[in-house]
Amino acid sequence: MNVDSSANAVDIRDLCVRRGTHRALEDVTVRVRRGSITGLLGPSGCGKTTLMRSIVGTQIVESGTVTVLDRPAGSAALRRRIGYVTQSPSVYPELTVVENVTYFASLYGRKGTAVADTIAAVGLTDHAQNRAAALSGGQLGRVSLACALVGDPELLVLDEPTVGLDPLLRAELWEHFRALADRGTTLLVSSHVMDEADHCDELVLLREGRLIAQLTPGELRERTGQPRLEDAFLRLIRDRTGAPS
Numbered sequence: 001m002n003v004d005s006s007a008n009a010v011d012i013r014d015l016c017v018r019r020g021t022h023r024a025l026e027d028v029t030v031r032v033r034r035g036s037i038t039g040l041l042g043p044s045g046c047g048k049t050t051l052m053r054s055i056v057g058t059q060i061v062e063s064g065t066v067t068v069l070d071r072p073a074g075s076a077a078l079r080r081r082i083g084y085v086t087q088s089p090s091v092y093p094e095l096t097v098v099e100n101v102t103y104f105a106s107l108y109g110r111k112g113t114a115v116a117d118t119i120a121a122v123g124l125t126d127h128a129q130n131r132a133a134a135l136s137g138g139q140l141g142r143v144s145l146a147c148a149l150v151g152d153p154e155l156l157v158l159d160e161p162t163v164g165l166d167p168l169l170r171a172e173l174w175e176h177f178r179a180l181a182d183r184g185t186t187l188l189v190s191s192h193v194m195d196e197a198d199h200c201d202e203l204v205l206l207r208e209g210r211l212i213a214q215l216t217p218g219e220l221r222e223r224t225g226q227p228r229l230e231d232a233f234l235r236l237i238r239d240r241t242g243a244p245s
């Protein structure tokens with residue numbers, strides 16, 4: 001893929017989103033560089049999923065702009081260019097793993113070894129012939145991930161893709177994400193645990209619907225003087241709220 005890494009894959013300005021009676025996002029301005037891995041981090045309920053939904057175009061926004069791959073979020077032309085994996089796996093339970101992934105590969109015109117390679121990348125080769133209905137929750141999540149990966153989209157939006165996975169599989173998935181980014185894919189990956197932040201080029205830190213900071217892991221450590229990213233995030237919040245450390 002030929003990519004101008006200085007350009008933004010996602011450009012969000014002054015975004016406000018209301019969900020029910022609650023302001024889920026408040027004046028959020030964020031940019032995601034093409035060909036990078038950006039971690040979307042913050043506590044449960046801070047607005048990570050809402051921000052992802054705004055990017056993939058499934059969220060009604062109150063005000064602000066969301067531009068994705070140079071088009072307004074939700075444009076029909078973006079559908080095949082974005083892969084979105086939600087927290088709840090969306091696969092066909094009666095189909096096997098290989099049938100599920102083959103179906104999505106055919107939608108995107110992928111041929112050759114794409115299906116087998118993608119199933120291997122998510123660690124499911126040994127389960128390729130099993131029906132999805134017979135898989136564990138973590139395995140189902142990986143089938144869902146494979147269905148998004150196999151389309152080789154320009155932008156991958158992944159909502160907590162490593163939740164519930166064992167450390168080895170997690171490490172392998174992050175390696176795969178890095179290989180994709182090196183090839184020019186843009187990845188936006190949410191997590192509510194900071195121990196994955198070091199895999200990211202940039203971090204978007206949210207709290208209570210507001211952007212706390214957008215910076216690299218190195219900048220976060222430097223700004224707070226905390227070597228552990230978990231401590232650094234807490235430091236940043238305490239500095240902003242004036243709470244004692």
Ligand SMILES: Nc1ncnc2c1ncn2[C@@H]1O[C@H](COP(=O)(O)OP(=O)(O)OP(=O)(O)O)[C@@H](O)[C@H]1O
Pocket residue numbers: 019020021022024042043044045046047048049050051192
């Ligand atoms: N369908 C909904 N109707 C009303 N409010 C909602 C709805 N979904 C989410 N919210 C609220 O919007 C806010 C942001 O939720 P969101 O799901 O974006 O958070 P999150 O950071 O992704 O959380 P988690 O890490 O637990 O998935 C929360 O206060 C939540 O209660």
